[in-house]
Structures are given as structure tokens and as C-alpha cells.
Amino acid sequence: MNEIKPGQSIDLLKELHILTRDEKMNQDSRRKLKQVYHLYQFIEPLLQEIKQDHHSIQLVDHGAGKSYLGFILYDLFFKTLNDASRIYGIETRDDLVKHSQQLASRLNFSGMSFLNLSVGQSIESEILPAKVNMVTALHACNTATDDAIRFALKKMPNLLSWYLVAKPK
Numbered sequence: 001m002n003e004i005k006p007g008q009s010i011d012l013l014k015e016l017h018i019l020t021r022d023e024k025m026n027q028d029s030r031r032k033l034k035q036v037y038h039l040y041q042f043i044e045p046l047l048q049e050i051k052q053d054h055h056s057i058q059l060v061d062h063g064a065g066k067s068y069l070g071f072i073l074y075d076l077f078f079k080t081l082n083d084a085s086r087i088y089g090i091e092t093r094d095d096l097v098k099h100s101q102q103l104a105s106r107l108n109f110s111g112m113s114f115l116n117l118s119v120g121q122s123i124e125s126e127i128l129p130a131k132v133n134m135v136t137a138l139h140a141c142n143t144a145t146d147d148a149i150r151f152a153l154k155k156m157p158n159l160l161s162w163y164l165v166a167k168p169k
Contacts, residue, residue: 064089
């Protein structure tokens with residue numbers, strides 16, 4: 001289990017099926033965890049930079065799916081902040097939204113919200129904050145990536161640079 005970062009929630013990794021009940025990891029799970037950790041390496045310094053300039057961080061994850069990235073970001077970074085920081089997972093599949101809501105509740109990840117919205121709908125949604133600090137769109141498909149960029153431009157008016165992280169096919 002030396003692949004697991006210190007302080008990481010074993011319960012979360014079991015719930016995400018990265019670890020088995022007996023805390024073992026198969027090759028597919030190892031690859032998935034390695035991929036998410038690789039993304040975390042890029043995102044964590046940006047979160048640190050945002051945190052220096054803001055009281056809290058508002059991150060919106062478009063096309064969240066099962067929310068692997070959001071949950072790992074929360075577990076490794078957000079859960080220790082003790083402020084109003086929040087991760088919003090945006091997903092159109094209601095069963096995944098409900099599952100993520102239940103998992104966040106079970107793990108006491110109170111700074112996570114999951115909304116059944118398309119990326120396009122999220123641009124005008126009043127449920128989301130008027131301004132956010134970071135937008136991710138790891139698995140966005142069809143026009144969702146374009147919509148995520150439009151969302152970022154609207155919700156991050158002083159956006160000077162942006163990063164698009166895409167999973168290679």
C-alpha cells in the first residue's frame with residue numbers, strides 16, 4: 001500500500017473501489033490511482049497559489065462522473081482547510097449524482113456538493129457561486145469541454161490563463 005499518500009482516507013479508496021475490502025489493489029486500480037495522483041501533482045500547486053490570495057476556494061468539476069478527481073482533491077487538499085472552500089461536481093447522470101452525494105455524506109466531506117446539471121445549464125445556474133477559482137473538466141465530452149471553457153470565462157472574469165486537462169484516448 002505504499003502508493004497511498006499519508007493521511008489519505010482508506011474508506012474513500014475502498015468506496016471508490018481502488019482498494020478491496022482487505023485493502024489490496026489490483027493493476028487496474030493502481031493505474032487509475034496513479035492517473036489521479038498525476039493530475040493532483042498539477043492541480044495542487046495551483047490550489048496552493050489560489051489559497052494564498054483567497055479566503056476560500058470554489059472549484060467546479062464538470063462531467064464529474066463518479067467524482068474520482070473531486071474526491072481525491074477533497075481528501076488530499078480541501079478537508080484540511082477549515083474554511084468555506086467547496087468542490088461542486090456537475091454531472092447529468094442522476095444515479096451518479098445521488099451516489100456521490102451519499103458518499104460525501106458518509107465520509108463527512110461536508111465541503112462537497114453534487115448537482116444534476118449539464119455543463120451548459122451550470123453556466124446560468126444560481127445554485128453555483130457567481131465566481132469560482134478553478135474549473136476542471138476531465139471527462140467532458142461532446143460540447144461539454146467548450147461549455148466548461150465558457151463557464152470558466154463567465155465565472156472567472158479575471159482569467160489570465162487556463163489549463164485543459166484531457167484524458168488521452
